[in-house]
Amino acid sequence: MITIRTKAEMRRHVAGARAAGRRVGLVPTMGAFHAGHHALMAAARAACDEVVVSLFVNPAQFDEASDLADYPRDEARDLAEAEALGVDVLFAPSPDEIYPAGFATSVRVAGLGDVLEGAERGAGHFAGVCTVVAKLLNIVSPDLAYFGQKDAQQVAVLRRMVADLDIPVRLEIIPTVREPDGLALSSRNVHLDAGERGRAVALSQALRAAEAALRDGERDPERLRAAALDAMAPHDVTPEYLALVDPDSLQPVDRVDGRALLAVAARVGQTRLIDNALLEGSDPSLQQSEVTSRPVATPVGASTTTKEI
Ligand code: AMP
Numbered sequence: 036m037i038t039i040r041t042k043a044e045m046r047r048h049v050a051g052a053r054a055a056g057r058r059v060g061l062v063p064t065m066g067a068f069h070a071g072h073h074a075l076m077a078a079a080r081a082a083c084d085e086v087v088v089s090l091f092v093n094p095a096q097f098d099e100a101s102d103l104a105d106y107p108r109d110e111a112r113d114l115a116e117a118e119a120l121g122v123d124v125l126f127a128p129s130p131d132e133i134y135p136a137g138f139a140t141s142v143r144v145a146g147l148g149d150v151l152e153g154a155e156r157g158a159g160h161f162a163g164v165c166t167v168v169a170k171l172l173n174i175v176s177p178d179l180a181y182f183g184q185k186d187a188q189q190v191a192v193l194r195r196m197v198a199d200l201d202i203p204v205r206l207e208i209i210p211t212v213r214e215p216d217g218l219a220l221s222s223r224n225v226h227l228d229a230g231e232r233g234r235a236v237a238l239s240q241a242l243r244a245a246e247a248a249l250r251d252g253e254r255d256p257e258r259l260r261a262a263a264l265d266a267m268a269p270h271d272v273t274p275e276y277l278a279l280v281d282p283d284s285l286q287p288v289d290r291v292d293g294r295a296l297l298a299v300a301a302r303v304g305q306t307r308l309i310d311n312a313l314l315e316g317s318d319p320s321l322q323q324s325e326v327t328s329r330p331v332a333t334p335v336g337a338s339t340t341t342k343e344i
Contacts, residue, residue, distance in 0.1 A: 036118040057084035061177035066090040067107035067222035071212040075181040089126040096163030098156040185211040187311040231304040237270035242312040291316035
């Protein structure tokens with residue numbers, strides 16, 4: 036695996052890979068890898084010839100300075116894990132490389148970026164996400180780009196952006212990886228103390244309670260939400276939002292007859308967590324599209340040398 040720090044070198048490297056007929060996959064991340072990131076990298080490794088993982092803690096998408104300052108960072112560990120998974124390139128640019136002096140452009144997806152997370156965190160959050168992802172897609176020009184279903188609104192917003200801006204990439208969405216007790220893996224989980232870690236299952240239990248009510252025949256969004264809220268209450272966790280929306284438009288649904296996204300956000304102590312489930316109202320046997328976290332295995336034949344560029 037090689038580490039690349041500059042846009043120019045990244046472009047040169049990808050041009051070489053393309054000239055050799057290699058299919059390029061990009062996994063955008065902010066580092067502090069966990070099994071969710073590993074799942075994206077493994078999927079890219081399985082489908083692509085050249086796997087690029089970007090590691091950039093994007094200041095533009097943080098709405099709280101303290102959140103940015105406290106965001107977990109461990110590049111040496113990330114590098115070793117990416118290498119063990121057979122990643123070819125770690126693209127780890129500096130903030131100045133991505134946002135040089137005079138940078139003035141922002142990509143905003145109106146509507147989709149303004150609700151749910153956008154409403155809580157401000158419209159600037161998804162503008163920050165879209166701007167950096169558009170730049171990464173332009174710098175790396177991958178055939179495939181990998182994102183997690185964990186950030187369901189991000190998926191909807193990026194699909195819109197890629198379609199609207201005619202960016203020639205296919206988005207691959209990977210199911211949410213969870214701890215054995217259901218908590219969705221997140222880089223922010225390290226901030227939870229023992230008591231908060233116990234209470235944090237409130238989010239996934241809310242989703243499972245709504246799924247159970249759906250299986251029992253409930254299709255009314257308010258009753259499904261009530262079932263989810265009831266499951267959170269014993270953990271003393273109050274959601275910032277708990278919404279049943281269309282997965283593409285993110286608009287509230289009147290009835291869960293087809294696909295619906297149940298999205299939840301809540302603070303547990305100081306730590307803000309999000310989770311979601313795709314509900315299928317027309318299918319009585321709900322598909323379980325989740326996987327439980329597993330430790331990283333070193334793939335046979337994975338490169339063991341690291342070169343800094
Ligand atoms: P982040 O480093 O938090 O920006 O996440 C990088 C990518 O990993 C995003 O596409 C996330 O949606 C995805 N991701 C984060 N957590 C999980 C998870 N628990 N399961 C699957 N994908 C995840």
